[in-house]
Amino acid sequence: MPTAKPPAAKPKTRLYADAATLAAGLTVELSPAQAHQLRNVLRLAAGDAVALFNRRDGEWLGRIAGLGKGWATVELAERMRPPAPPPHPSPDLWLVFAPVKGGRVEAVVEKATELGVSALLPVLTERSVVDRVNVERLAAHAVEAAEQCERLDVPPVHQPQRLDRLIASWPAGRRLLLCDESGAAPPLAQALLADPAWRSAPAAVLTGPEGGFAETELDALRKLPFVSSVGLGPRVLRADTAALAALSVYQALAGDWHHYRGAA
Amino acid sequence: MPTAKPPAAKPKTRLYADAATLAAGLTVELSPAQAHQLRNVLRLAAGDAVALFNRRDGEWLGRIAGLGKGWATVELAERMRPPAPPPHPSPDLWLVFAPVKGGRVEAVVEKATELGVSALLPVLTERSVVDRVNVERLAAHAVEAAEQCERLDVPPVHQPQRLDRLIASWPAGRRLLLCDESGAAPPLAQALLADPAWRSAPAAVLTGPEGGFAETELDALRKLPFVSSVGLGPRVLRADTAALAALSVYQALAGDWHHYRGAA
Numbered sequence: 001m002p003t004a005k006p007p008a009a010k011p012k013t014r015l016y017a018d019a020a021t022l023a024a025g026l027t028v029e030l031s032p033a034q035a036h037q038l039r040n041v042l043r044l045a046a047g048d049a050v051a052l053f054n055r056r057d058g059e060w061l062g063r064i065a066g067l068g069k070g071w072a073t074v075e076l077a078e079r080m081r082p083p084a085p086p087p088h089p090s091p092d093l094w095l096v097f098a099p100v101k102g103g104r105v106e107a108v109v110e111k112a113t114e115l116g117v118s119a120l121l122p123v124l125t126e127r128s129v130v131d132r133v134n135v136e137r138l139a140a141h142a143v144e145a146a147e148q149c150e151r152l153d154v155p156p157v158h159q160p161q162r163l164d165r166l167i168a169s170w171p172a173g174r175r176l177l178l179c180d181e182s183g184a185a186p187p188l189a190q191a192l193l194a195d196p197a198w199r200s201a202p203a204a205v206l207t208g209p210e211g212g213f214a215e216t217e218l219d220a221l222r223k224l225p226f227v228s229s230v231g232l233g234p235r236v237l238r239a240d241t242a243a244l245a246a247l248s249v250y251q252a253l254a255g256d257w258h259h260y261r262g263a264a
Numbered sequence: 265m266p267t268a269k270p271p272a273a274k275p276k277t278r279l280y281a282d283a284a285t286l287a288a289g290l291t292v293e294l295s296p297a298q299a300h301q302l303r304n305v306l307r308l309a310a311g312d313a314v315a316l317f318n319r320r321d322g323e324w325l326g327r328i329a330g331l332g333k334g335w336a337t338v339e340l341a342e343r344m345r346p347p348a349p350p351p352h353p354s355p356d357l358w359l360v361f362a363p364v365k366g367g368r369v370e371a372v373v374e375k376a377t378e379l380g381v382s383a384l385l386p387v388l389t390e391r392s393v394v395d396r397v398n399v400e401r402l403a404a405h406a407v408e409a410a411e412q413c414e415r416l417d418v419p420p421v422h423q424p425q426r427l428d429r430l431i432a433s434w435p436a437g438r439r440l441l442l443c444d445e446s447g448a449a450p451p452l453a454q455a456l457l458a459d460p461a462w463r464s465a466p467a468a469v470l471t472g473p474e475g476g477f478a479e480t481e482l483d484a485l486r487k488l489p490f491v492s493s494v495g496l497g498p499r500v501l502r503a504d505t506a507a508l509a510a511l512s513v514y515q516a517l518a519g520d521w522h523h524y525r526g527a528a
Contacts, residue, residue: 103367107371110502110505111502111505111508114499114500114501114502114505115497115499115501115505115509116497116498116499148500148502149499149500149501149502150499150500151499187516187521187522188516188521189516189517189521189522190522231521232521233379233380233515233516233519233520233521234380234520234521235378235379235380235413235414235415236378236412236413236414237378237379237413238374238375238378238412238413241374241375241378241379241508244375244505244508244509244512245379245508245512245515245516246512248508248509248510248512248513249512249513249516251497251509252451252452252453252497252509252513252516252517253453253516255497256497256498257451257452257453257495257496257497257498258451258453258454
């Protein structure tokens, strides 16, 4: 009688293989940065198990076939997860955010990736203090967060653009949650629970810079049919805290937190 | 005909005056650290407006009466906010957390304060990597966050203690949300919405260390009558992200986010 094959042990190391095709028996070449991580940071060696993933091909168990200074190859054995993120695609939720100072913008990208955003869009607002971002560096943070949090996809980090231009070309059908610190907007949970359409429409969360949105910006945004102005409680949240709090509540009420990971 | 007195302009600088009595006409001495902040960081001078606050006396508008190297005095004029945090006391919500590495523990204290926790309790668990925390330093972060987010109170940071000891002396009537990354627990929002008692009982959120809780710890915790095991979605959140996400969802659904700040 045939016995069921025991499930493959889950390797601790997950690497994002964006450009590669992943399939049984293939040998995949890693980037120099990934080779460095395996060899010098994680101190792995040929024969050690790693997982490679991307959105197209899912997640694959493999072993390090070769490893040297600046290069590494992985031979793939079997698929551990199918291409679509379990149990089905992530919510289509953008984070549109005015970049903030210091290391806070990196933390926003890392945590927004863990919280399942589908794209990260830095914007410049009237009161923006930070008008440049290192998109490449932020994208690397998104990859690292995706590797850590078991996502199969990595949210793209867009080039910064002016908020008014983004709004002028806003895609039809996508709704926008404006995090409004004026204290006059209804609470986020109330807005999400009152309208089941939040569960199906593409959405975005918009947060302002350290000094908040200008009154003229808020007025213009509030008039738009796709914008819902919402409040985040009685305390004044920092810009980075506001982004993470709003994304958490969205995922809990309108996003994919109702799927148990164990049910995959 | 008497005209209404115009409301005092809100000063940008808010300082926590824990030990002082705040009342009209009193002159309050600040700490050397606060004097340094006013003089060398914010570059304020005698005559500039500042606000002082504490839980007992509320928030008071004052002016810098004197300012030198290591000392400053503020003369108080009028009360801007009454003692009870508007519109009424904050939820009684503890964060019980296994400290994490690097600057992440400071960010947890800062953001948990903004998100309105009433106390911060670091705990040591079986898989804890970090077994020491600088309580004084974390308390300073909580003060700074309270000054920034317009709270009137500052959550105390407790000395770290073993999780099993804290659980053995758990206060009667306080419910505990165990953030369980196993994927088997019902989602946090579902648990909070299913039981209106969450809105009135003292509560706590418990998050584990980088490597999660040990299976034996989870088993023991899940058996306790005051523990509700809850999930935070299909992705694996870092320990610090999990704490902030759980606090956000709690405040949105069972805490004080239903109060508009504008309604105060």
